[in-house]
Structures are given as structure tokens and as C-alpha cells.
Amino acid sequence: MYCSCPILLAFALVEYSYDATKTKSQVVQALRNQGVPYSDFRDWLCLVKHQSEYGYDVVSNNTNGSKDYDIFQMNSNYFCGKAKGTSSSTCLRVNTYGCAVTCSSFTNSDISNDANCAVRVKSCGGFGKWYGWRDHCSNVKVSEYDYSSC
């Protein structure tokens, strides 16, 4: 009995690591469900790769005290945990109040609300809202971001 514990722990860690990431195709499907055009998929996949390495439960601490959540690394100062806005302008609402959800709702395994928020942020501010995209995604033609099999 004593000897089986390290083995169980090793299995648990492997499974945790596997479960906490999404596949490229799962990300593409979540974005498709939000109406993302094909021409944007490579940018999105590059963004996700560099922001979170496809990890849906990633929480990063920033030097200003804010945190970035989920597969898209949504910043807590802008995009989650904010009061719900009532402005009739969609982009004013998104940029002022974020997506009006708790930050913790971004880190569960269902990435549909995450994708919905990220697509709204992108449509109101462009991919340049994400440092990961700004710093690494100027050339998204490489095969790593091919999504044709999804």
C-alpha cells in the first residue's frame, strides 16, 4: 500500500495537466460558436498559445496587483469582476465594465463564456489588447496555427 502512493500522485499530476488544457480544435469550436470569421482563427490560436499555452485555469499575477484569468488571460482590472454597466454602447460597456462576470467563472473547463468575452473585447479593441498577440503574433502563417483539421 505504501509503495503505491507515489505512483498515484504521478498519475494525478499527469491527468491534471491534461485536463487543464484545451486542444486547438476545442478553442476553434468555442470561437466558431461566437461567430469568429475564419480569417481570424490563426490570430486567436497564436494569442491563446502565447497567453496561456491553452491552459483554461491559468491565473497570472501582474505587478500592478491585477490578475489575468483563463485561456485568454482576461485582466481583472478591465474584463471581470466589475459591476454590470447599462450603457447602450456595446463597446463602452465592454471597455468600462468588462464582461460582467466573476473572474472565477473564467477558469472552469467550460470556455464558452470566456470565448464570448474575448470576442467582444477583440471586436471593441482589436487583438492589440493582448500583449501575447502584440509580442508574438505578427506572423501567424506558420503551420502551428493551422486549424484546417478542426
Ligand SMILES: [Ca+2]
Ligand atoms: Ca469559463
